Structures are given as structure tokens and as C-alpha cells.
Amino acid sequence: MPITATGTAEPLAHGGDLSNIRRRFPEAPEPWIDLSTGINPVPYPIVDLAAETWSRLPTQQQEQALLEAAARRYGVRDPATIVAAPGTQALIQILPRLVARSRVAVLGPTYEEHAHCWARHGHDVAIVPDFERADVTIVVNPNNPTGRLLPQELLRQDRGLLIVDEAFVDFLAPSASLAGNLPANTIVLRSFGKAYGLAGARLGFAIAEGRIIDRIRDELGPWAVSGPALEIGRRALGDLAWLQAATTRLAADRQKLDTLLVSAGSNILGGTPLFRLARHPDAAGLADRLGRQGIHVRRFAREPQWLRFGLPADDGAFSRIGTALA
Numbered sequence: 001m002p003i004t005a006t007g008t009a010e011p012l013a014h015g016g017d018l019s020n021i022r023r024r025f026p027e028a029p030e031p032w033i034d035l036s037t038g039i040n041p042v043p044y045p046i047v048d049l050a051a052e053t054w055s056r057l058p059t060q061q062q063e064q065a066l067l068e069a070a071a072r073r074y075g076v077r078d079p080a081t082i083v084a085a086p087g088t089q090a091l092i093q094i095l096p097r098l099v100a101r102s103r104v105a106v107l108g109p110t111y112e113e114h115a116h117c118w119a120r121h122g123h124d125v126a127i128v129p130d131f132e133r134a135d136v137t138i139v140v141n142p143n144n145p146t147g148r149l150l151p152q153e154l155l156r157q158d159r160g161l162l163i164v165d166e167a168f169v170d171f172l173a174p175s176a177s178l179a180g181n182l183p184a185n186t187i188v189l190r191s192f193g194k195a196y197g198l199a200g201a202r203l204g205f206a207i208a209e210g211r212i213i214d215r216i217r218d219e220l221g222p223w224a225v226s227g228p229a230l231e232i233g234r235r236a237l238g239d240l241a242w243l244q245a246a247t248t249r250l251a252a253d254r255q256k257l258d259t260l261l262v263s264a265g266s267n268i269l270g271g272t273p274l275f276r277l278a279r280h281p282d283a284a285g286l287a288d289r290l291g292r293q294g295i296h297v298r299r300f301a302r303e304p305q306w307l308r309f310g311l312p313a314d315d316g317a318f319s320r321i322g323t324a325l326a
Helices: 018-024 051-055 060-074 088-098 113-120 210-220 227-237 240-263 283-292 315-325
Strands: 082-085 103-107 124-128 136-140 161-165 186-191 204-207 267-272 275-279 306-310
Touching (some): 082 088, 082 210, 088 210, 103 113, 113 136, 240 275
Parallel strands (some): 103 136
């Protein structure tokens, strides 16, 4: 049965904020291992940037260079159909302002900010398990946190406005993404920070037909993305050798983490190359045990037996996690 979502002034719970978990476990060893997000734990290496990158306003030429790099990386024929934003979260908050009051179906459970932002702007929002008639349909593909990946033929059916959040698609086959062959009336969101391990850069993209991109660009206003983010993004998106090496490493580390979780009594429910979703009969107790060892994982209030684990960064982190799980 669909769950009606309503807006609230209270912020939603997310991973990545270590301040609260440190207060809960003040005796935990440092440094903390933060597995509560789905961010690549081995970031793209940042080289020194020219001083003027920090001191001057970003130029149109810098932005255009980034969009061309993004178009090549995502297989998009026309860079004019891409807009850069200070993170996909900014785009998620903007899109409900561009649409008249509508019935919005969010395939879930999924990343809660989608339903939260549309409901806050007065839309009639329902979280649904499968496609149903709606003015706007929102899909996270692959899904967060389950990792469910919907086939393109299903997404290409006429459903009104379709928004596809592809935040975790980067390390899957190119055919998993709609970005390179965009259906009409579709907006694809792509995250830079998750795949490249640079969430602090705050960079994301929307891909859509020109009239939609123009509306989004107007809402973002001038200088939406910082000069350093434009330059770092341009370099990283053009480095295909780094991307391939990261894909290989993440595949091996994913298998290694699955083995540790299963040996600790968890069942692997799904995930993506950047995180694993596990069920454990005492998930809360396991999370607390990990917390006492300085390891932060993502809990889910609505699914108390679920835990989401990001991937560890190196052998030392794997060793600490293995010891804590044992």
C-alpha cells in the first residue's frame, strides 16, 4: 500500500556526520572508519590548483570545459543538455519548484530526500513499490539502499515526467545509464562526488532536453559551481584510466566485504559497487559493537534489521572491521 509522505521542517537522517556518533562512543579508537556513506573511499588524487582558481570567479570557459568533459564521460552527444550544480542534492531541491502541483510517485524505499523535497513544495507524494500512474515519477537507479537496477526498457515507457537519480551508476556497465540515450521528458541526475570520492567538492549534473536544462540553469543562477570544483571535475571526468582501476579495485573489495559480513551472521540483501546492504538479526547491537570500535555504519529506523556498509579504504581498515565483526 502506498505510503503518503508529508513535508517536515526536521532534517532527514543521513550518513557521513561523525560528530553525533563520536558523542555516543567517546572512548572509541581514532581515527574513525566511516562506512555510513556510499562514497568511494579512495578519492581521485587532487593536484595543486593555480592560485587564481581560488581567488577569481569561475568563468564561462571553465564551466564549458567541465560540461564537455562530463558529456564525454557520460556518453552525452550535446553538452548543452547538461547543467552542473553544487551537488545533486541541490538539484533534488530545485526540481519541485519547476513543476506545478502534481501527483508524484517515488519508487521506494529509497533516498528519502526525493519525497521530502517534493512534499515540502506542496506536491501530492506517494512512496510506491512499483510504477503507477503519476504526473512525475522518481526512480533511484541503482537504488539506494537496495541496489535494485531497473532495465532501460522499463524506464523508457511513457510516464509523464521521469526523474532518474543515477548517483551510483558510475561503476556499472554504460548500458545501465539513460544519460547517453535520453528519452523525452526525462531528467537524469549524476553525482560526481560519490564515484570520485570527492563529496566535499559538491558537484553534480542534470541531463535533460534543452528547455528543462534552461529552467534549471536559471534557478541555479550564476557561479553555481566553484572554480576549484570546475577544474577538479574536468580533470577527473577525463581520466578514464583512473576510473577503470577504481572499478577493478571496488569489485574485489566488495567481495571481500561481503565475505566478512556473511561470516558475522549477516545476509547480503543487495547494494552497488560503493556500498552493501545487509540484514542482521541484531543489527542495532552489531552497529553499537562497531561503534565502540570506531566504525560507523548506516542504520535504518524503518528497517531495524538493515545495515548499510560503505567499502573500506585499505587493508588496515579491512583488518579493523574484521576484528570488530569477529
